[in-house]
Amino acid sequence: MKKLFEGGSGRPxxxxxGMPEVSPGSKLANPNYTRDKMYKKGISLMAxxxxxxxxxxFEAAIQIDPGHVDSxxxxxxxxxxxxxxxxxxxxxxxxxxxxxxxxxxxxxxxLIFYRQKNYEKALECVEKSIEINPTDGMSWxxxxxxxxxxxxxxxxxxxxxxxxxxxxxxxxxxxxxxxFENAKADDGYRRIVExxxxxxxxxxxxxxxxxxxxxxxxxxxxxxxxxxLLEKGLLIRADKNMGLxxxxxxxxxxxxAAKIGVEKKGLxxxxxxxxxxxxxxxxxxxxxxxVKSSIEKGDVxxxxxxxxxxxxxxxxGAQMIEHFFEEHRDIRxxxxxLADKGYEYLQSNxxxxxxxxxxxESQTTKKxxxxxxxxx
Numbered sequence: 117m118k119k120l121f122e123g124g125s126g127r128p129x130x131x132x133x134g135m136p137e138v139s140p141g142s143k144l145a146n147p148n149y150t151r152d153k154m155y156k157k158g159i160s161l162m163a164x165x166x167x168x169x170x171x172x173x174f175e176a177a178i179q180i181d182p183g184h185v186d187s188x189x190x191x192x193x194x195x196x197x198x199x200x201x202x203x204x205x206x207x208x209x210x211x212x213x214x215x216x217x218x219x220x221x222x223x224x225x226x227l228i229f230y231r232q233k234n235y236e237k238a239l240e241c242v243e244k245s246i247e248i249n250p251t252d253g254m255s256w257x258x259x260x261x262x263x264x265x266x267x268x269x270x271x272x273x274x275x276x277x278x279x280x281x282x283x284x285x286x287x288x289x290x291x292x293x294x295x296f297e298n299a300k301a302d303d304g305y306r307r308i309v310e311x312x313x314x315x316x317x318x319x320x321x322x323x324x325x326x327x328x329x330x331x332x333x334x335x336x337x338x339x340x341x342x343x344x345l346l347e348k349g350l351l352i353r354a355d356k357n358m359g360l361x362x363x364x365x366x367x368x369x370x371x372x373a374a375k376i377g378v379e380k381k382g383l384x385x386x387x388x389x390x391x392x393x394x395x396x397x398x399x400x401x402x403x404x405x406x407v408k409s410s411i412e413k414g415d416v417x418x419x420x421x422x423x424x425x426x427x428x429x430x431x432x433g434a435q436m437i438e439h440f441f442e443e444h445r446d447i448r449x450x451x452x453x454l455a456d457k458g459y460e461y462l463q464s465n466x467x468x469x470x471x472x473x474x475x476x477e478s479q480t481t482k483k484x485x486x487x488x489x490x491x492x
């Protein structure tokens with residue numbers, strides 16, 4: 117959500133008296149204008165992989181506002197990629213001096229220990245990250261990596277499964293990740309390979325060669341996974357004649373396709389048929405209505421309960437991460453503060469909370485309309 121800034125006195129005769137009009141994004145309207153300018157400059161430099169210059173920009177932002185958490189996090193990230201691990205850790209420690217519940221900083225601390233091959237310490241950090249934010253798919257993924265490197269295979273597979281439940285893209289990432297070499301012989305890991313093959317077919321890649329190319333799996337792995345998926349009734353095989361040659365192609369079984377949606381590639385690109393997307397968006401919309409009603413009533417326990425729906429991956433937490441990542445983070449922040457400070461915090465931040473959920477509601481409505489129009 118955009119932050120609203122107050123500028124000027126708001127009197128209709130201000131212009132007549134020669135007072136300058138203040139635009140919302142100007143330096144006069146925004147007391148953090150210079151800090152934010154340096155922060156955005158740092159982000160731009162990071163995108164160009166100019167880490168030294170980016171770090172200087174973030175340091176300038178922090179000099180203006182020593183408590184700016186986003187600048188501290190990005191400074192740590194820039195230092196990490198410059199190989200300055202002690203400098204990166206110093207930045208993350210400062211974040212935790214401000215807010216010990218910052219899960220991102222805990223996850224990033226874990227990466228420092230990972231680079232130093234101290235996997236036990238890396239695991240401790242990422243577990244704190246997950247304790248604070250159990251719906252962070254990347255933290256679960258990193259936890260799976262650290263367990264694998266420590267040869268804790270059952271724990272690694274379980275963590276990887278949780279990561280994939282939150283974001284299926286992590287399955288594709290895992291099959292190419294050398295950190296899972298210790299886990300590859302495990303049945304659970306082989307089932308993850310099946311997930312990757314199934315997702316590739318769902319996206320419209322029907323031939324073994326296409327699946328190999330898109331997943332970077334070996335041909336034997338793809339064929340073995342496809343055979344198991346056929347046995348489970350999740351895929352069906354259709355042999356197509358190409359002259360004198362028969363080519364094997366795979367399709368999602370109709371019953372499964374109706375549940376998860378498929379992508380079909382045609383002359384004009386990819387058309388996605390996804391009945392689950394509309395369902396997920398409608399669930400988000402319903403949850404928004406419920407939490408807004410609770411906020412209006414001022415019942416702290418009810419608001420906490422309704423907010424949990426947006427965070428819990430077994431409810432709509434995963435959908436929120438996919439469609440409303442920034443807003444998901446804001447809800448977690450409000451929930452932590454509300455649980456800590458109670459009714460007074462709810463009253464003083466009531467309008468901000470309602471604005472956040474109004475924004476989610478309007479964006480959800482727009483997405484539903486767009487998806488309905490595109491599918492028709």
